[in-house]
Amino acid sequence: MTADQPIGIFDSGLGGLTVAAAVRKLLPNEKIIYLGDTARVPYGNRSPETIRTFAGQDAAFLISKNVKAIVAACNTVSATALTHLQEQFPGLHISGVIAPGADAAAGARRIAVLGTRATINSGAYVQALRERYGNELEIITKQCPLFVPMVEEGILDGPIAREVIRHYLEKIPEPDTILLGCTHYPLLTGAINEHYNGKVRIVDSADAAAADLKKYLEQAGLPAPADSHGSLQLYVSDIASGFREQASRFLGTEVPEPGKVTLTD
Amino acid sequence: MTADQPIGIFDSGLGGLTVAAAVRKLLPNEKIIYLGDTARVPYGNRSPETIRTFAGQDAAFLISKNVKAIVAACNTVSATALTHLQEQFPGLHISGVIAPGADAAAGARRIAVLGTRATINSGAYVQALRERYGNELEIITKQCPLFVPMVEEGILDGPIAREVIRHYLEKIPEPDTILLGCTHYPLLTGAINEHYNGKVRIVDSADAAAADLKKYLEQAGLPAPADSHGSLQLYVSDIASGFREQASRFLGTEVPEPGKVTLTD
Numbered sequence: 001m002t003a004d005q006p007i008g009i010f011d012s013g014l015g016g017l018t019v020a021a022a023v024r025k026l027l028p029n030e031k032i033i034y035l036g037d038t039a040r041v042p043y044g045n046r047s048p049e050t051i052r053t054f055a056g057q058d059a060a061f062l063i064s065k066n067v068k069a070i071v072a073a074c075n076t077v078s079a080t081a082l083t084h085l086q087e088q089f090p091g092l093h094i095s096g097v098i099a100p101g102a103d104a105a106a107g108a109r110r111i112a113v114l115g116t117r118a119t120i121n122s123g124a125y126v127q128a129l130r131e132r133y134g135n136e137l138e139i140i141t142k143q144c145p146l147f148v149p150m151v152e153e154g155i156l157d158g159p160i161a162r163e164v165i166r167h168y169l170e171k172i173p174e175p176d177t178i179l180l181g182c183t184h185y186p187l188l189t190g191a192i193n194e195h196y197n198g199k200v201r202i203v204d205s206a207d208a209a210a211a212d213l214k215k216y217l218e219q220a221g222l223p224a225p226a227d228s229h230g231s232l233q234l235y236v237s238d239i240a241s242g243f244r245e246q247a248s249r250f251l252g253t254e255v256p257e258p259g260k261v262t263l264t265d
Numbered sequence: 266m267t268a269d270q271p272i273g274i275f276d277s278g279l280g281g282l283t284v285a286a287a288v289r290k291l292l293p294n295e296k297i298i299y300l301g302d303t304a305r306v307p308y309g310n311r312s313p314e315t316i317r318t319f320a321g322q323d324a325a326f327l328i329s330k331n332v333k334a335i336v337a338a339c340n341t342v343s344a345t346a347l348t349h350l351q352e353q354f355p356g357l358h359i360s361g362v363i364a365p366g367a368d369a370a371a372g373a374r375r376i377a378v379l380g381t382r383a384t385i386n387s388g389a390y391v392q393a394l395r396e397r398y399g400n401e402l403e404i405i406t407k408q409c410p411l412f413v414p415m416v417e418e419g420i421l422d423g424p425i426a427r428e429v430i431r432h433y434l435e436k437i438p439e440p441d442t443i444l445l446g447c448t449h450y451p452l453l454t455g456a457i458n459e460h461y462n463g464k465v466r467i468v469d470s471a472d473a474a475a476a477d478l479k480k481y482l483e484q485a486g487l488p489a490p491a492d493s494h495g496s497l498q499l500y501v502s503d504i505a506s507g508f509r510e511q512a513s514r515f516l517g518t519e520v521p522e523p524g525k526v527t528l529t530d
Contacts, residue, residue, distance in 0.1 A: 117506070117507075121506060145414060145417070145418055146411070146414055146415065146418055146420075146425075148414075149410060149411055149413075149414040150411065152410070153410055153411055155411075155432070159428045160411075160425070160428045160429055160432055163424045163425045163428055164425055167420075167425055241382070241386060242382075
């Protein structure tokens, strides 16, 4: 591996662009190659075998682009296929979003993990939190299935966002820390913060995954040179209507022209 | 075909149970076999070829159960694969939900068709309405992507439903008729009716599909005998958490124990 190779990030869809945005912000000199498997999104309702197969194909595509490290910016893949990926591609650093998210929750006493049905049912966040903080930490988990379609509709504040957030959060005891266990949820940070009047710390696994990647690159002596121009290349397996609008929302800025790839099914 | 054979109904998931409920109500003596391809739901974001393959497998399963007619209780299949199914299985009556829905809209002057992104983008309802009513009819189409996840969460009224319905409907001119172009939407009839203060006629393609089936059975001399006991058998390709609750919501009553089937991918 050399420092001037790009970083690979993949997700089942476009939500992982929140991770790409966090990496761009923290590591502005890096070249990023993002793959969204938009033809087969969502992965959450598929069998573990299928998820592992798809994740392997995603990683193989990024490796063909000569990446120096990969972030699986997808909670489903992180929960189901990460170890498998690391075994399939030894010698390459492949990280996920769950362990960094759990790391970033240090200091919490009562934490609420919000996620999709699949992520919450996987138990992966609870396991990662227990491994780190033992039984002292009080953990509340809450499935919030309407958050993803709401964010994909561009509804990030206003009466619908307020009512939907209240619907999920008024049923759980008030935590001191919220862990956003889904790549779509960082876009709701403002509205969730408003729900709690700013009294609750919100930990975002996108930021945590970017910090984790930075640490690895520094340890491995692989950060891009300070005079290197950062960039983002985007690949997707399907371009649906509204693609550009959605992708820009997750990235927080205009997206470059995407390349279309076929991942063997 | 004989009158005592069952009727087959299939959908990509459980939403088509609203059609099964309408058929049960209108044709209480019929034996119904319902197949929900819950392992591969939703069909809407797949290619036409894949949708045709899946629909062919669904129909073949019902045919193996000796059905006398099939209703494709799925807008995506009705829009994409119905003609193909009818060619694949000649001699068997296979109907969908779009033509019956368009028939039931007779008398409208300004109609709003509500549906998922995939259904609206297919243009199938507009085509069916134009074929029947020409250019005199004013047609408004509106994608309502939050309706399905909202119904699947069991949110059918209250502040969230009110705000979401307002979000979509306040942007379109007030129609005289609403056509519910998705099997999930009949559960929102009450809330949509409330939005318009009962002033707008709501046409439901589930009821329309049941009426269409009744007409066919009568023409073909195939209605179940009046002394026959109606029944419902349920098959699904995957049983996820919350299955029973969701299925009951669409059916409007407790669901029987489902059989699990494997549809070859």
